[in-house]
Amino acid sequence: MEEKENQVSENGFRKEIGLFGGISVIGGIVIGSGIFYLGSYVLQYVGMSEGLALLCWIIGGFLSLLGGLCYAELGAAFPKAGGNIYYLSEAFHPLIGSxxxxxxxxxxxxxxxxxxxxALITALFGNTMSDMQIKIASIILIVALSIYNCFGVKLSNILQNISMAAKLIPLIIIIVLGLFMGNVQPDLSLAVKEATGGNTIGMIALGIMASLWAYEGWTNINLVSEEMKNPQKNLPRAIIISLTGITLLYTLFNFVIYRILPLDVITKELADGNLYLGTLATKNLLGNLGSILVTLCMVFAMFGSLNGCLWTPPRTYYALAQEKHWPKAFGKLNPKTGVPVFGFVIETIMAIIFVCFNTLQDLTILVAFTSLIFNSLTVLAVPVFRKKFPDVHRPYRVWTPIVYIYLAAEIILIAYTIATDMRNSFISLGALVIGVIIYYFFEWKLKKEKTKDVS
Structure with missing residues (x-):
């Protein structure tokens, strides 16, 4: 009986994720398409300054690690499916969590x-497929992976572990060879090379925003904390190990690009619309072998990232349904696999809609901006939880100043994003308005049901 309790949570989730599995969840999701093309956006936002671009990557990783340390305290003390939904609902109000x-x-x-x-399909077949064909292939890939993940968390984690190991090997080879074989001496000063129409602080803020999308996904480990073995120890370790390693990896990868490609070549490539500088750099360094190596790395990286992005979100919808602010079907687990299958179905449909109607750059800003808002609120939940639940055992406790340093940085980034990209910012804020309407609709339904039961 005790062994069974260790394998299944009180809500019926299977505990299949160990420390390496937790690292794979974070690394598998975070190290995806962003490492291959977002460096181009970061460079453009900071006026083609390689020094400023690397600074943005370091700051983005540092901020992610600070946020991760705060999430580690919450996840270790309260290992609940849905992560943020639970934290925000308990700390502030069910409306915020919802x-x-x-x-x-x-x-x-x-x-x-x-x-x-x-990004994955474009990287593989961009020169041979039309935009419509790329979107169709993207939809097929999303559907196939969603179906696979419906068969259980164990299979999902196995695929995540394999893709994690498979993408790290060629990525490390590229970085090591680039550091020793690259013969360009990049200008790492903070001087702006091309005017972008904004001030330096605003440029850095946008560059950090773009880099943060590449780090996006580290919060997903808290979504599956209820499916982790010994989350009190493994969750904080997974966050710290993953984010430290990823920051180093991203910074070195972009530095290697600058070691291989002169700035004038990079500028010309970006002007021609070629965002995949890592591919070009590796090909210049190793010829056809480099093309094969980076293609393999990209395929495994993006595949693992996509798998993680499809695998974890249905746990959020499960938590919403448990709070009774989402349709009941999302809160049901398949008795054989312990998976919220209905969440996968609807999530797949939503992803298909976004494939059809959005560009890659728009998607990048949309994701980063909404994440900034709720990641900040979740971090603010740390001191609130300490006051509301002072007696709860906290296996990991973050240093309090980290909470407020992270919050200050996030508020600055949110303000600059609204000022410099009002279109996508207001789309994100519009989604919150829709969310308020949805929340009070379910509140109305709950009151109606209670009134009916009383009568």
């Missing part, structure tokens, strides 16, 4: 899956 879930459902989750699938 709004996070609605924004994930309406924007972040489908936009992430759509962006990664489009």
């Amino acid at each position: 709004l996070d879930g609605y924004s994930l459902f309406l924007i972040s989750d489908p936009a992430s899956s759509a962006a990664i699938s489009i």
